[in-house]
Amino acid sequence: MKRGFTILFIELFCVQAFLFLGALLQEYALFCQIMLLFFLALTYRRIYLLARRSLKNAQEEAKFQALQKQEQLQKEQEQLFVSRKQETLAFQQATIRKLQTLQNYLKTNEYNKIQDYLPAITDDFQRERFHPICQDSLINAILADKRFLAMQKNIKVTYEVLLPEKSNIPSSELSSIFFNLLDNGIESCNASGSEAPFISVTSKMSAGFLAVHMKNSKDPAQPFNHKTSKKDIPNHGFGLSIIEDICAKNDGSCQWIDNGDTFDSVVMLRYQ
Incomplete structure (x- = not known):
């Protein structure tokens, strides 16, 4: 890309040079005009190539950034899924512990504790369960x-x-x-x-x-x-x-x- 701009600078310099020489040396005006047209054509071609290269680089950069963002989003989604699995597992383990406690109260015939404990389990389950x-x-x-x-x-x-x-x-x-x-x-x-x-x-x-x-x-x-x-x-x-x-x-x-x-x-x- 840098080399292309260097060549463009040289071509523009040649355009200016033959434009100046054509005005200064009337006897070589035709030759200078031919060379001027030649370097103008080269200059326009160089500008077109540089513009196309810049556009291509910009598109590739945009695709690269989009790909990076896609990968980042994928990682975020995977982390979210892992987090939800951990939360669900923790809820399941807590529910099992509560049910085991309730089962122990049943084995020991502690009905008063069951009566107090059962509504708490129901409320927690309705509030925390995964819908x-x-x-x-x-x-x-x-x-x-x-x-x-x-x-x-x-x-x-x-x-x-x-x-x-x-x-x-x-x-x-x-x-x-x-x-x-x-x-x-x-x-x-x-x-x-x-x-x-x-x-x-x-x-x-x-x-x-x-x-x-x-x-x-x-x-x-x-x-x-x-x-x-x-x-x-x-x-x-x-x-x-x-x-x-x-x-x-x-x-x-x-x-x-x-x-x-x-x-x-x-x-x-x-x-x-």
Whole structure:
């Protein structure tokens, strides 16, 4: 690239030189004009090659950053899944201990303790038990974690998620769809200024396609421009491109619809 700019500088110098010589030496004006045209052609060709090289480098850099972000998201999803498995295991172990305690009270006929202890077990179970949202464990963990994060920001989240029992879509790619959609939805709700921000996610199957639809609050003063609203741009803004790449790989499509104070994300993926 540096060598190309050096050659371009030399060619521009030659253009200026023959332009000057053509005006100074009238007897060689024709020769100077021919050489001027020759170096102009070389200069335009060099500019075209440099521009194409710069564009190619920029595209490769964008793909590299998107790949890095995809790998980072995959690691985050795997960590989330491990964390949820550990939480579920801890809850199961705590429940077993409580049931063993209850069983010991039964063996020793300590009915008064049973009467006091049983409501506590029931309340804990209803409060702490893992409510599955869908049948996919990783996506289930993502949905639950994002809803927890949203609730901390006073964002109401509702899910109605149906997934195909058998699908050609890799689990990692499908989980990335939900992960990135919800990440974008929470970001949009935070910036919306709404008194009651919300996120609604639904998915259903039709004619061999899985349709995922997310509707969320949005700042009406900030029109959609296919970019992130976060200040940390190098680490964000790849969510939409990741989703679009996954759609392209799975014979699908996606739509981003700005309704002013709300935003619709519609993703279609062929699963058969």
